[in-house]
Amino acid sequence: MSNNISGKKFFRQPTVELAKSLLGKYLTFGKLKGIIVETEAYLYHDDPGCHAGCGLTERNAPMFGPAGRTYVYLIYGMYHCLNIVSGKEGEGEAVLIRALEPVQGIELMQKRRKTKKIENLCNGPGKLTQAFGITRRHNNLSLIDGPVHILNNRAKPEIVSAARIGLSAGKELELRFYIKGNKFVSRIIASRFY
């Protein structure tokens, strides 16, 4: 028996729904495991912040493929970002995994991240790929058949939405989602909306 999310139906939810549904779920890679606590949605239509917005390129090609695969890219020449491809095939959409709460394999994460502090292991998109050892070699792999898995969890977290982080375009859209009060979220920015 496994609580691996089986079938592609889960990943075929609309991207924003998937971004929220992923919160509270487990992400595993080998013996490493964490709870997804922060995500961002990137949409094909009316989203200037999306990599796929300018059409198909060599880099963003996985985003245009079927939902339920990985899209890993290098950012700032040093860090990797892990996304889960979503949306319809032919329309480039994805969910960026921004932060995890470490659950298993913490010693290895500490070694790779060169810190003992649990809150600093996976509280950012570049940090969690470093802690997990995820690189572009893990780009465009199936989340059902491949090494990276999403596991079910009973938790029903309370979700906060906010503006996405680090963008020059599309930062006005509230497409960032995280678990309210969770201390492993990358950072908290006061909403512009009171």
Next chain:
DNA sequence: CCAACGATGGTCT
């Protein structure tokens, strides 16, 4: 606590 800044290399124009 917080803001500023540099590292660093792939991707795209």
Next chain:
DNA sequence: GACCATCGTTGGC
């Protein structure tokens, strides 16, 4: 040649 879906360090409070 410009632009990054980032992070760690530094230096100020």
